Amino acid sequence: MSKGQASGIMEALWGWPPPVLDPAGPYASSVTTLAWGLLIMGLAVTGVVIAALYVAIKGPERWRRKLGGEKAVWIGGIAFPAVVLTGLLVWGLALTTSLTEPITGREARVRITGEMWWFRVEYLDSAGRVIVRDANELHLPLDRPVVLELRSADVIHSFWVPHLSGKKDMVPGRINLLRVEASRTGRFGGVCAEYCGGPHALMGFVTEVHEEADYDRWLAARAARQAQPVAAGAIPGRPGEVVRDPAEPQRYDPARGWALFRDTGCAACHRIAGTEANGLAGPDLTHVGTRLSLGAGILPNHRGTMMGWVADSQSIKPGNRMPSYDRLSAEELGHIAAFLEAQK
Amino acid sequence: MIERVSCGSCHVIPGVDWPRGRAGPSLEGFDDAGLLAGALPNTPANLAAFVRDAPAAKPGSTMPAMPITAAEAQDVAAYLYGMKDE
Numbered sequence: 001m002s003k004g005q006a007s008g009i010m011e012a013l014w015g016w017p018p019p020v021l022d023p024a025g026p027y028a029s030s031v032t033t034l035a036w037g038l039l040i041m042g043l044a045v046t047g048v049v050i051a052a053l054y055v056a057i058k059g060p061e062r063w064r065r066k067l068g069g070e071k072a073v074w075i076g077g078i079a080f081p082a083v084v085l086t087g088l089l090v091w092g093l094a095l096t097t098s099l100t101e102p103i104t105g106r107e108a109r110v111r112i113t114g115e116m117w118w119f120r121v122e123y124l125d126s127a128g129r130v131i132v133r134d135a136n137e138l139h140l141p142l143d144r145p146v147v148l149e150l151r152s153a154d155v156i157h158s159f160w161v162p163h164l165s166g167k168k169d170m171v172p173g174r175i176n177l178l179r180v181e182a183s184r185t186g187r188f189g190g191v192c193a194e195y196c197g198g199p200h201a202l203m204g205f206v207t208e209v210h211e212e213a214d215y216d217r218w219l220a221a222r223a224a225r226q227a228q229p230v231a232a233g234a235i236p237g238r239p240g241e242v243v244r245d246p247a248e249p250q251r252y253d254p255a256r257g258w259a260l261f262r263d264t265g266c267a268a269c270h271r272i273a274g275t276e277a278n279g280l281a282g283p284d285l286t287h288v289g290t291r292l293s294l295g296a297g298i299l300p301n302h303r304g305t306m307m308g309w310v311a312d313s314q315s316i317k318p319g320n321r322m323p324s325y326d327r328l329s330a331e332e333l334g335h336i337a338a339f340l341e342a343q344k
Numbered sequence: 345m346i347e348r349v350s351c352g353s354c355h356v357i358p359g360v361d362w363p364r365g366r367a368g369p370s371l372e373g374f375d376d377a378g379l380l381a382g383a384l385p386n387t388p389a390n391l392a393a394f395v396r397d398a399p400a401a402k403p404g405s406t407m408p409a410m411p412i413t414a415a416e417a418q419d420v421a422a423y424l425y426g427m428k429d430e
């Protein structure tokens with residue numbers, strides 16, 4: 001992939017320091033400590049093996065005899081690994097107990113469902129009711145633990161934000177709980193870490209960590225929008241706010257985009273809160289205008305990518321479950337993109 | 345510039361690894377093309393006008409207008425002409 005393109009997958013897997021060695025929260029820290037421990041042990045053992053090899057080939061006769069003796073096998077081949085591996089196991093388990101700390105019930109809850117090949121995201125209130133439906137991105141408050149309920153709608157996926165935690169599988173018919181906490185604001189990429197067929201390699205998402213007060217405001221605003229019915233004849237979202245660069249050709253109209261959205265059949269797979277668009281086969285588009293990525297963490301979100309995705313998502317993400325709309329004209333694509341940009 | 349508005353989501357463009365969409369024609373070796381989009385003479389001015397607002401420059405074109413300024417469109421045109429054929 002290229003220079004300059006924001007992509008959740010790239011952010012999750014690349015960068016310096018490598019994301020796995022750059023924890024942004026307490027649960028990731030213990031994993032990072034363990035990773036360093038294993039790396040150093042691994043290097044030490046490799047060093048010993050190389051030294052032994054050298055002795056075996058070029059060392060003095062007396063040493064070679066010792067190395068070839070039965071005692072060396074007992075010590076080096078059985079006692080040493082048994083002690084070291086048991087030690088590592090105990091240390092690793094002790095270090096990662098925090099990952100399985102019991103849930104207190106006071107944490108914020110977010111349900112994330114792996115779908116082929118994107119992530120459904122639902123924010124829950126304390127009673128477990130869904131208050132905000134979203135997709136392909138997770139917003140978190142700073143320094144506050146959040147419990148993720150990981151599920152799958154089809155096959156096994158795995159949820160992984162290297163900066164924040166270890167991997168956790170999303171298994172059909174099960175709810176796996178994963179506690180995450182961020183100690184630094186910013187954006188962190190995530191990926192599906194379990195091969196799930198087709199465009200699995202293009203299944204990612206973006207995590208954004210906000211200051212606590214900003215997060216509360218953000219969630220309240222989204223919950224309010226989601227609870228709000230859209231009057232018949234009105235255009236959902238904020239069509240008045242579609243970015244109008246004075247220099248830009250101003251030909252695209254969110255109102256016509258909304259009509260096309262309904263007539264073209266998008267509404268059968270996509271939901272826009274408060275309207276008759278209530279399809280659940282694809283990502284919720286109520287907030288797609290502010291989405292941090294398109295196509296599940298693979299494209300930046302702006303006019304060009306929006307039109308390109310709708311026109312031919314199959315060439316960008318081959319095999320994904322949204323058909324390409326190559327029969328739409330340029331004008332129609334522009335109207336639809338302007339409409340989707342207004343969904344905030 | 346080409347990356348900021350992701351022309352790549354519809355075109356294969358040399359020097360842009362990702363995305364490599366196929367809704368529009370590949371732009372490789374495109375400066376040798378005689379007619380732009382099969383209709384306009386292939387000149388820098390026409391190209392700049394086309395990449396900014398294709399439906400206005402060539403009625404019926406299937407490439408939508410892009411949210412870029414006239415100056416940016418000239419930069420894009422310059423890049424497309426500057427590409428080496430491979």
Ligand SMILES: [Cu+2]
Nearest residue numbers: 192194196200
């Ligand atoms: Cu996957």
